[in-house]
Amino acid sequence: MSKLDRHMCALAPLPSEAVDWIELIPVGAFKTADSRDTMTLDDPEGVIARSLAIAPGNVLPIDFDHRSYRAPFDTRAAGWINGLKREGKRVMASVEWTDAGRAALADRSYRFLSPVFKTDRLTRQVTLIEGAGLVNTPALPQLRQLASKENDMDPFEKISGMLGLKADDPDAVEARITALLSGETQLASVIQASGIEGDDSVRQICARLGQASATPDPSQYVPMAMFKDTQRQLASIRTELDGNKVDDAIEVARAAGKITPGMEDWARQLASKDLAAFQSYVESAPVVLSGGRVIEGKPDPKPQALSAEERQICSQMGLSEETFLATRNAERKEN
Structure with a gap:
């Protein structure tokens, strides 16, 4: 026959008033803040049925500081557990409180509920619930952290705990604080620009956007840092693609004899600023050949006036028509 170990450890916080149902013990694996190994409650329904069935009067006692089990012995009850049920990842207890128990909760003399239960020594499975006690020493790590809020604590540990991060990182x-501050600044800017006033500014903004509530759908949004990083990547890709388009357009114009080597710097500036204007110029520009000749049927390569397309280019580049004309004729003369 398996040997059983009895445990007493505060696993749930107490409410500030005598409510009918309170949390008693976790379902599944749990570990206390001391050196005890991980324990498991995998069959809560079976443990509940067995515990109530063998309890005197089918009720389980709640005492003070577990003094029913150790000196100085005191078997007075703070309440009686007359029902147990599983609720998600925990076992809940229905409690009929005594006057002494109600008073202890009301004046906050006790802060935690410590179940008394037995486990199989080999498997560490919870096999029986014997009752509970009102105590002030929590055994779950999470409850230790909760209790420490009322004591002196390193401010950095408090901050990291509130952020859900480890103090040793x-x-x-x-990074998290910086992101939060950035988000606050952006929200403040939106509120100011929107002319919204009042404590419910977030709700008002969401209402203006046609949302049903102030709680955003996480599936519809991404963190600001991720959004900005994506913007940077897209800008880099767009710059690279635009550069490739400019190179291609200049290569096409060069191959078609529409620009000379001396015109390439000017052509690159124009194409980078307005690719469509450069392509329009190339379509209407004469084809310059070696020796300064042009293809038959094209205009004289050295006209003394600018075409409409060339005047548009001058305007976009901030050049005077005289400067453009002189530069163009000089380039053609060289060829």
Whole structure:
């Protein structure tokens, strides 16, 4: 026959008033803040049925500081558990409180509920619930952290805990705070620009956007840092693609004899600023050949006036028509 170990450890916080149902013990694997190994409650329904069936009067006692089990012995009850049920990842207890128990909750003399239960020594499975006690020493790590809020605590540990981060990773804490401050600044700017006033500014903004509530759907949004990073990547890709288009357009114009080597710097500036204007110029420009000749049927390569397309280019590049004309004729003379 398997040997059983009895455990007493505060696993749930107490409410500030005597409510009918309170949390008693977790379902599944749980570990206390002391050196005890991980324990498991995998069959809550079976444990509940067995515990109530063998309890005297089918009720389980709640005492003070577990003094029913250790000196100085005191078997007075703070309440009686007359029902147990599984609720998600926990076992809940229906409690009929005594006057002494109600008073202890009301004046906050006790802060935690410590179940008394037995586990199989080999498997560490919870096999029986014997009752509970009102105590002030929590055994779950999460409850230890909750209790420590009322004591002196390193401010950095408090901040990191509130952010859900570890205190031994200051870089992560700093990054998270920076992101939050950035988000606050952006929200403040939106509120100011919107002319919204009042404590419910977020709700008002969401209402203006046609949303049903102030709680955003996480599937519809991404973190600001991710959004900005994506913007940077897209800008880089767009710059690279635009550069390739400019190179291609200049290569096409060069191959068609529409620009000379001396015109390439000017052509690149124009194409980078307005690719469509450069392509329009290339379509209407004469084809310059070696020796300064042009293809038959094309205009004289050295006209003394600018075409409409060339005047448009001058306007876009901020050049005077005289400068453009002199530069163009000089380039053609060289060829």
